Amino acid sequence: MRIDVVSIFPEYLAALDLSLIGKARREGLLELNVHDLRDYTFDKHRTVDDTPYGGGAGMVMKPEPWAAALRRIATESPLDAAGPVKPTLIVPSPAGAVFDQAMAYELAEHEHISFACGRYEGIDERVLEFAQEHFDVRPVSIGDYVLNGGEVAVLAMVEAIGRLIPGVVGNPESLVEESHSDGLLEYPVYTKPAEWEGHEVPEVLLSGNHGKITRFRRNEQLKRTAERRPDLIVKLDPATFNRHDRDT
Numbered sequence: 001m002r003i004d005v006v007s008i009f010p011e012y013l014a015a016l017d018l019s020l021i022g023k024a025r026r027e028g029l030l031e032l033n034v035h036d037l038r039d040y041t042f043d044k045h046r047t048v049d050d051t052p053y054g055g056g057a058g059m060v061m062k063p064e065p066w067a068a069a070l071r072r073i074a075t076e077s078p079l080d081a082a083g084p085v086k087p088t089l090i091v092p093s094p095a096g097a098v099f100d101q102a103m104a105y106e107l108a109e110h111e112h113i114s115f116a117c118g119r120y121e122g123i124d125e126r127v128l129e130f131a132q133e134h135f136d137v138r139p140v141s142i143g144d145y146v147l148n149g150g151e152v153a154v155l156a157m158v159e160a161i162g163r164l165i166p167g168v169v170g171n172p173e174s175l176v177e178e179s180h181s182d183g184l185l186e187y188p189v190y191t192k193p194a195e196w197e198g199h200e201v202p203e204v205l206l207s208g209n210h211g212k213i214t215r216f217r218r219n220e221q222l223k224r225t226a227e228r229r230p231d232l233i234v235k236l237d238p239a240t241f242n243r244h245d246r247d248t
Ligand code: 6GU
Pocket: 091, 092, 093, 094, 140, 141, 142, 143, 144, 145, 146, 147, 148, 149, 150, 153
């Protein structure tokens, strides 16, 4: 997979050199290019913003540098930008559709994804219209709160997507049991010692009875999800409730 990120703070993305995602890049499973938007300006001051038409607080990102940066990325795309399959451009925004595990799985199948990190009050809306000629454009939010720019959201999304690329997570089994993989939160986990500071590991986990352990874990998942995220229970596929009957 190829990922391009455009930002006025490319240093923010340095964290993507670390850990699993950094390793995936070094192993060639993921090609990640970070572009400084200011490299696509033409004036001495490398200006990326200007005052908003219609008035109001703050500044708006100028369209010209964005067009130059995005045109270059589209031209270099392994997908033929003029063909039926366009590369995807994610525009991080609190006004976007909410990113979730299903979206991460869907995006992990893409050959080329780009991210356009806005700052200030946002990017001139015409950049999105322009970008639609070259990309499948998707405004995406990482939750109902406001960040100062898209960079932190891109860190979260690239990590969530990147770990789903085959080979990035060493043991693919760990993707099956984790939170949100089946619409439920993950069950609690324990390691040695069996008794610590007066707190005990649930007896059933020491029993060696795998059927009982599976039912215990499923029950913990349901309990925890109902308590912490009742909104997820409403969205559950009815098959999830009965799954342990098949599995055990
Ligand atoms: Cl993706 N961007 C910004 N700037 N703020 C956000 C967000 C994204 N998601 C939630 N808040």
